[in-house]
Amino acid sequence: MIYLDYTANTPVDSEVLNKFVEVENKFIGNPNSNHQEGKKAKEELAKITENIASLLNVEPSEIIYTSGASESNNLAIKGITDISQGNHIITTKLEHSSVFAPIEELKKKGFVVDYAPLDKDGKINISQLIKLIRPDTVLIAICLVDGELGIIQPINKIAEEIKKVSDCKIHIDGTQALGKIKIDFKNIDTMSFSAHKIYGLNGSGILFKRGHLKLNPQISGGMSSSLYRSGTPTLSLNSAFYVAVKKAIENQDKRFSDVLEKNKNLREFFKQFPKVKINSPQNAVPHIINLSVEGIKGSVFQRKLDSYGVCVSVKSACSSDGLPSRAVTALGNSERTALSSWRISLSHLTTWEEIEQFKEIFVKLV
Amino acid sequence: MNNKKVLIAMSGGVDSSVTVYLLKQQGFDCIGTTMRLYRNETISQGNFKTCCSEKDMEDASEVAFDLDVPYEIVDFTDDFQKQIIEKFIKVYENGGTPNPCIDCNRYMKFEKLLNIALEKKCDLIATGHYAISEYSEKHGRYILRKAKDLTKDQSYVLYNLTQDQLKHTIFPLGNLEKTQVREIAEKQGFVNSKKHDSQDICFIPDGDYFKFIKKYTGKTPQEGNFIDENGKILGRHKGIISYTVGQRRGLGIASDAPLYVKKLDMANNNVILCKNEGLFSKTLIADDINLISVEKITEPMKIKAKVRYRQKEQPATVIQIDENRIKVEFDTPQRAITKGQAVVLYDDDIVVGGGTISETESDLS
Structure with missing residues (x-):
């Protein structure tokens, strides 16, 4: 088996998993219970929240634990728009479905949505974005790194320009960026993260929420670790998240350059095939290579690769509307190119042996 | 090249795939579309199985890609649930035996999908049905005729088409034999060329409509009596909706001559049985x-x-x-x-x- 789908899910790091088991065994109290076990758990939760905040360079009170990035994105988007005056949103065609779908729901409720124009390399055209801002714009939602092509958006530059002209809130989907590139929260109001993209556990994530910004909670109930998200605190998951994020950030540079070498090698390899078009821009994160093989539908190529034990991703035709990938189309590709597209995603765990085996299989199939 | 634009309802099966191929050959400007009619949850199936309709959509989109025809999925799940599935259940609950395919053709394909086609500025809609639609000078009307391949003729399920719908509808397979259609699909190497013809009601893949209705409604069917035509009690039935007129098997009643379901008496919760002649x-x-x-x-x-x-x-x-x-x-x-x-x-x-x-x-x- 050659796993090349790390953008979809990463295997859990053993230290992360051990941490989960250790905390689960050690702390039996509900952090909100007023007895010794509860207090012990609460102290631990406070400690690891401080640790996570310090790694991300934010305040502990700015961290909301969630079940993952889909919940974080929903909480930010719905939580902000529920209590804002105005009904205009700006986003991009590169967003994950957990950003796209809640915004589509808002459209049905009367919100008007504009999509920021992209330059050739997929980066948002900032001056054109600024022109889209209206007095009633309440939210601008952008992914820092998109999951299909790996394009990196200059979010701090964008946010700085937005803040000059508008008070609207800026939500960033940072899910695919964490552990890959440095993240700066300057001028950002909310940002989503997920553990399972950084060798953490599934079902765990956070939403960064700037200072005293108010959100309308989407899950109501008893006291939790945040005003904005009810549910019994998940100390073991949060502790495991801390270990995952710590390892991801501490090893980021080393992992990045390792993946970059493999990315360069593959890009060079693909050059010999005239039918192969690399859709990911040159300056995308090296972890993601989106490509199209002319005349072969992406889902068909994926199936062929799968029969050789190679796992890659494709935007499924039946996921929603049968239409080709929004992201690949947004870069000015034809519908056929978009329908042929699929994604390799690499990790520092990817071995050179796997890269070579993949190449041998690819030659047979193309 | 003719300049007519046609929307083709693609089910993911052989027939509609060949329909696209033929129309493309004839120079039509083609759009392939699949109607999403239900999801696993609606039909009380777990979400961890691949829904057979998902596989069908994947097949349809692959054929469309191979033929270089734009393809799209339209979501009719809400209307299908209301107009087809719930009506299906209601007919059973009222003692009838429904034919949901006829309703689906009527409300989904030739009403909703045709409207979408017209919105997209299509001149026509096409399906892979075996039937013929044409204008008849003699009748001064659009008419529907049986297919050339009488073993596959589907005119029965299309009797609801109105004049306006017929005017906008073509059935390119009407003059072909099924064997010819399979040959075309195999020659073109369509991913679905070996796929079996669909048999059952699409939203009840295992064919057990009694179980489906029980799960869907959450109601336990009430037991009642089997009676003969004179009102004599012959035994107990397990719930009236599980019987259809003419049914003989599974009644569990001993009798000198075979007994059949003659009538479902919903008001009294009785199933009336008779000998064959009584049917x-x-x-x-x-x-x-x-x-x-x-x-x-x-x-x-x-x-x-x-x-x-x-x-x-x-x-x-x-x-x-x-x-x-x-x-x-x-x-x-x-x-x-x-x-x-x-x-x-x-x-x-x-x-x-x-x-x-x-x-x-x-x-x-």
């Missing part, structure tokens, strides 16, 4: 009618009619009672005429019209 009747009334080759039936008309999909047409006389109803009287008694099913009238190979059977002789007598 035959000559007359029926159908409502919610649609007429195709004629605008109105003004005087008794000699036609041939069938009361279920797999039946040879039988000579009969039809009169129109009012706007919505016809009365059909067969020359010879017919077996197990069933409420909820469609009666479709033919003049040779031309569909005169049809309706939903609402009363049978046992109701009328």
